[in-house]
Amino acid sequence: MAGKSQELISKLLQAEDEAEKIIKAARDMRSAKMKDVKPAAEEELAPFRMKEEQKFVEDQRAMQGKNNTSAELEKSTAAELATVRSDYETNKKNGIKHILDKVLDIDLSIPANVKQALLMGA
Template sequence: MHACARKNATCGYGTSGTPEFLPVFNGTLKWFYVIRGKAFGLFLGGHFGVHGSPRLRCHRLQNMKTSNALIQQLLRAEEEAEQIVHKARENRVKMLKDARASAEEELKAFRLKEEERFKVEVEQRLGQDDSLTNELADRTKADIEIIKKDYMANKDGVLAFISGKVLDVDTVIGPKKVSILRNYAERGVDP
């Protein structure tokens, strides 16, 4: 690319190797590409003059090559950064899964330990409760035997008392009941 005599224009070498004139918009060409006959560039302030030395042109081409290399380096760095972030996310997910699995294993071990401790404690209490249960069962059997003996001893007397009350009806009316019945009769009320 070199500066050109026409105001507001720059020229670049196209695919044919001949200069191609492009409008500059009163700006300085910061970088410039001609790809398949189309020009691409960034313009910043000023305009170009007619004569550009071959040395300056070579320097500008060298700067463009360096810029391209830097852009490629930035793109590679961006891809590497994306890969690093992706790996970090995968590692985080993996670490969370590992932490959850190890926590579940620890929980299982703790649960088994506590269940064993509970079983031992229950067996100890049941062992003590068995002796209490046996004492209670013995007392209950003794009380039942006493009740059976009392039943056998008092059975005849209770039957005689109940049957006597049911079968022996007192037919005599007491003086209080007689006065109540007379009072009803005087008023004309049926008792």
């Protein structure tokens, strides 16, 4: 009986060794296929990559153009703001004087129709 179990254990160990060899061969084949597929995939991907990189560069240039436009817009806005402030400072004194003249220039004379109404009623 002991001989038979040793024989079965021996067969089991041989089967394990054979399974490991099969697994190793499968891994090696997989690795070889991956090495073969990678250059083919890169070759197939190259035109797409170039097209996308070109699109990216064009988008970057467009954004840079927009940034220049926004810089010009900021510059013109600052110039307009300076003009408005200058006009404000120039006209501020005249505006204040005009308002004060209108507020302080009070006509104290009694209108003719009010005088007449007062005379008739009295």
